[in-house]
Amino acid sequence: MNPDLTGLWNTTMDGLDCCGFYNYTDFTDSPSYNDNGMAYPEQCCLKGICDLDNASNANVTGCLPKLVELIDENIIIIGAVALGIAALEIAAMAASMSMYRKIGSKSR
Template sequence: METLAAGNAEEEHNHPYIPYNFIQPKVIEQVSYAILAIGILIFLVSFLGYCGALKESQCMLTTYGILLIVILVLEIAAGILAVVYKSKVETETKDVLITSLSHYKPTTEETDAVTQAWDQLQMNLHCCGVNNYSDYAGNQDLRNASRLVPESCCILKEDKTPVSDTCTTSPNDSNSYFNKGCYSSVVSLLRNNLEIVIGIAAGLAIIEILGIFLSFCLAKNITDYEHR
């Protein structure tokens, strides 16, 4: 049994980014809270529309329509502000992301949602940090382990282990992506798929506008019927 346990421990150490990390309690808890919050918001808005139509309630349908208008206006306002204050938004976004790197946990025993998100981003986009590897300078756990970057910043082999054992302590162009920031990589990805992004945004806007139109039409029909 001890041999099996040691073998499992070694296997986990050699494959720090295997899907098992996604089912650790801390990751599940954090993701669950986020999904729960989003789910409650969607449920409340949808509940108003459903019950309003079912009970033929003008008040509920009107409230539903107004909520959709508020959501749509906020989305449009956010888009406009992001364009107008592009440089400030970029700076603030980078600051928030860099702050999140200080909470990165380099060991599998402490894996959380933030760590998993950064690992997957860095592995898939072949990048490191927000601007570059220096963004990890504020991570105490990495400093305590005498590392400059996590393994997800390294060039990995097929088995998801670094091509060089010195990558985390002495990163360079041949063993890591230490000078390639993830922020610019994400921006490039969005620009390369701009048509898809615009299509999704337009699709959501059309659905919301349709929901607003139908809710007010139904509310008006109910009012007209009651006054007959």
């Protein structure tokens, strides 16, 4: 298991209050599940030891629907940032072409 990826995934589940990509069953038979005595991540349960019974009764939403919801709520901001970056790229390209032409005309 990659500890960086595990940490990132745990942070995502903590921040979005979700469990797994779809739900707790994403972790069934995973190395982490098997190494921790067939226990699911704590984010998959509301309280107590996160075993199969607690995880299935908790009904914690998967992270995919939460991510889609987060993107939908912030689509205007995401679009504006993307357009801003595109405008900067175009301006940088225009400036570099202008400098290229000036350098080319001086060398003749």
